[in-house]
Amino acid sequence: MHKLTVAQQAKALAAKEFSSEELVNHYIQRIESHDEQLNSFVTFTPEQAIENAKQADVRGKQGGILNGIPIALKDIFCTDGVKTSCASRMLDNFIAPYDAAVVTKLNQAGAVSLGKTNMDEFAMGSSSESSFYGVVKNPWDTERVPGGSSGGSAAAVAARLAPASMGTDTGGSIRQPAAFCGITGLKPTYGRVSRYGMIAYASSLDQGGSFGITSEDCAYMLQAIAGHDARDSTSVDQPVPDYVAGLNRSIKGLRIGLPEEFFQEGLDAGIAEKIQQACDVLKSLGCEIKPISLPNAKLAIAAYYVIAPAECSSNLSRFDGVRYGYRCENPKGLEDMYLRSRSEGLGEEVKRRIMVGAYALSAGYYDAYYLKAQKIRRLISEDYRAAFNQVDAVLSPTTPTTAFKVNEKSNDPITMYLSDIYTIGVNLAGLPGISLPVGFQQNLPVGMQLVSNYFEEQTLLNLGHQYQQQTDHHLQMPKEFE
Amino acid sequence: MALSTEDIRDIAKLAKLQINEDELDRYKQELSRILEFVEQMNQADVENIEPMAHPQDMIQPLRVDEITETNLREKFQCIAPATQDGLYLVPKVIE
Numbered sequence: 001m002h003k004l005t006v007a008q009q010a011k012a013l014a015a016k017e018f019s020s021e022e023l024v025n026h027y028i029q030r031i032e033s034h035d036e037q038l039n040s041f042v043t044f045t046p047e048q049a050i051e052n053a054k055q056a057d058v059r060g061k062q063g064g065i066l067n068g069i070p071i072a073l074k075d076i077f078c079t080d081g082v083k084t085s086c087a088s089r090m091l092d093n094f095i096a097p098y099d100a101a102v103v104t105k106l107n108q109a110g111a112v113s114l115g116k117t118n119m120d121e122f123a124m125g126s127s128s129e130s131s132f133y134g135v136v137k138n139p140w141d142t143e144r145v146p147g148g149s150s151g152g153s154a155a156a157v158a159a160r161l162a163p164a165s166m167g168t169d170t171g172g173s174i175r176q177p178a179a180f181c182g183i184t185g186l187k188p189t190y191g192r193v194s195r196y197g198m199i200a201y202a203s204s205l206d207q208g209g210s211f212g213i214t215s216e217d218c219a220y221m222l223q224a225i226a227g228h229d230a231r232d233s234t235s236v237d238q239p240v241p242d243y244v245a246g247l248n249r250s251i252k253g254l255r256i257g258l259p260e261e262f263f264q265e266g267l268d269a270g271i272a273e274k275i276q277q278a279c280d281v282l283k284s285l286g287c288e289i290k291p292i293s294l295p296n297a298k299l300a301i302a303a304y305y306v307i308a309p310a311e312c313s314s315n316l317s318r319f320d321g322v323r324y325g326y327r328c329e330n331p332k333g334l335e336d337m338y339l340r341s342r343s344e345g346l347g348e349e350v351k352r353r354i355m356v357g358a359y360a361l362s363a364g365y366y367d368a369y370y371l372k373a374q375k376i377r378r379l380i381s382e383d384y385r386a387a388f389n390q391v392d393a394v395l396s397p398t399t400p401t402t403a404f405k406v407n408e409k410s411n412d413p414i415t416m417y418l419s420d421i422y423t424i425g426v427n428l429a430g431l432p433g434i435s436l437p438v439g440f441q442q443n444l445p446v447g448m449q450l451v452s453n454y455f456e457e458q459t460l461l462n463l464g465h466q467y468q469q470q471t472d473h474h475l476q477m478p479k480e481f482e
Numbered sequence: 483m484a485l486s487t488e489d490i491r492d493i494a495k496l497a498k499l500q501i502n503e504d505e506l507d508r509y510k511q512e513l514s515r516i517l518e519f520v521e522q523m524n525q526a527d528v529e530n531i532e533p534m535a536h537p538q539d540m541i542q543p544l545r546v547d548e549i550t551e552t553n554l555r556e557k558f559q560c561i562a563p564a565t566q567d568g569l570y571l572v573p574k575v576i577e
Binding site: 094097098189191234236296298299302305320321322325331332339342357359362371372373374375381417429 | 500528531
C-alpha cells in the first residue's frame with residue numbers, strides 16, 4: 001500500500017479495496033519499524049490516527065478530497081491537544097491549545113495525521129541538524145542530511161512512512177529537502193495558504209506547503225489547504241481553482257525560461273546534465289525553452305540574511321518564559337528569568353539569527369540593513385516580473401549540490417546559507433515554486449525547480465504532472481525502505 | 483563589519499539573551515562574518531527604489547470591531563509555567 005500515491009490511495013479507498021484503518025495501520029507499522037534510522041518524527045500519534053481513520057471510514061464518500069489519507073505534519077503547525085515543539089527545547093512542554101488553519105482544513109478534507117515531524121529548530125536551517133531532538137537522516141544515505149528545514153516531513157515521504165506531508169518554506173525549506181530526498185515539494189504563493197497557527201519565523205516570507213511523491217499529490221494537498229483566512233491578515237482573498245482538474249491540460253506552447261545566472265560556477269556538473277535532460281523532456285512535450293536573466297539574483301542570500309533574522313528577532317521575542325514554553329529553574333528576578341529562559345531554551349543557530357536581527361534593527365543601523373534589504377527585495381521581485389512577461393515558468397536546479405553529509409556544513413553558517421542560492425529569491429518575491437525529482441547523481445536525488453507567477457500554482461502542478469507522465473524518477477524509492 | 487566584544491554584549495542585551503564570557507569570542511567572529519557577508523548588498527544601486535514589505539503590496543485589511551474569539555483563558559493558562567487565580571505569575575518585581 002505504501003507504494004501507492006495519494007491519488008491512487010484515494011481511488012482505492014473509494015472503491016473499498018482497503019479501509020482507511022488498514023491503510024493507517026500499515027503506515028503506523030512502517031513508522032515503528034523504520035523511523036529509528038531516520039528520526040523523522042518528533043511526536044507519533046498512532047491511537048489518535050486509528051480513531052480518526054475509523055471516522056473517515058464511516059464518512060466514506062461523504063468525506064473530503066483527502067478522506068482517510070494518512071499525512072504527517074511538520075512540528076511547526078499547532079495541533080490542538082498535541083505537543084507542538086518547533087523542534088526547540090523552548091517548546092518541548094508546549095501542548096498547542098488550538099489548531100493551525102492548515103490543520104483545520106486538512107481535518108475537514110478528511111486527512112488523518114500520523115504525527116508531527118522533525119525539523120530545524122524554529123525552521124532556521126537547511127539540514128535538519130539543529131533540532132533539539134537530534135539530526136534527521138536522509139533515507140537515500142543515512143550519513144547524509146535530508147535538507148531543511150522541513151527535513152522530517154521530506155524524509156518521511158521519501159521513505160514512504162507517510163504518503164504526503166506538510167512543510168513550511170521561508171527560504172527553500174520545502175523545495176530543498178524535496179530535492180535532497182527525491183520527492184515533489186510545492187511552496188505556494190505567499191498568502192495562498194493561511195499562516196494562522198503556524199509558528200512564525202520570518203512572517204513576510206513564511207509559507208506552508210506540501211510534500212508528495214507526485215505533482216498530482218501536491219495538487220490534492222493544495223486543494224485542501226489553499227484559501228483565504230481572515231485570521232491571517234496577509235492571506236490573500238483569491239478564488240481557489242480546481243488544481244486536480246488542471247493537471248491534464250496540455251503544456252504545449254508553454255514558455256520556460258532558464259536564468260543564465262543559475263547555470264554558472266558553483267553548480268555541480270552532474271546536476272546541470274540532469275536539468276538539461278529534464279528540459280529536453282519538456283521540449284519534447286511542446287514547451288519552448290529560452291534563456292532569461294535575473295540580474296539581481298546574486299543579492300538574494302544577503303538580503304534574506306538581513307530580513308529573516310530581523311523578523312525572527314521580533315517574532316521570537318514572545319518566548320519570555322511567562323505564558324507558555326520553557327521557564328528556567330529558580331529565577332532570581334524577572335530579568336534573570338527572561339535571560340536564562342531564552343538562553344537555555346533556544347539553540348545556537350536561533351540565537352545567532354536573533355542577534356543578527358536585533359543588530360540590524362537597532363538604532364542607527366535600520367537604513368543600512370533592513371531598509372536596504374527590503375529595497376533589494378523589490379529589485380529581485382522586479383526581475384521575476386520582467387521574466388514573466390516573456391515566459392510562463394522559470395526553470396533551474398533546486399540546489400547547487402546533492403545532499404551533503406551530516407556535520408559537513410553545520411560548523412560554518414555561511415556555507416550552509418549558500419546552499420539555498422536558487423530558492424531564496426522566490427521567497428523574497430513571494431512567488432510559488434515546485435521541486436521535482438529529475439534523476440540521480442551518484443545515487444543521490446537531483447531536484448529541478450520551477451517557479452511561476454503569483455497564484456499560478458496550477459501551471460507548476462500541470463508542468464510537474466505532465467513531466468512525471470514521461471519519467472519515473474519520482475517513483476524510485478530508497479532500497480532499505482521498500 | 484567587524485564587531486567588538488562590547489558590541490556583542492550590547493546586542494545580547496537588546497535580544498534579551500545571556501551570552502557567557504567564554505562564548506563572546508565565538509559570537510563575535512560568527513556575527514562579524516555574517517555582517518561582512520550581507521555587505522554584498524552594497525553592490526546594488528537602490529536609490530529611488532521603494533522598499534517591499536509584502537509581495538502583493540497589499541493594504542492592511544480591516545474588520546468590524548466585534549468579538550469573534552471565544553475566551554479560552556483556562557485552556558491557555560493550563561500550559562503556563564506558573565499561574566494563580568487566573569493570572570500569570572512572574573518573579574517578584576517590586577519589593
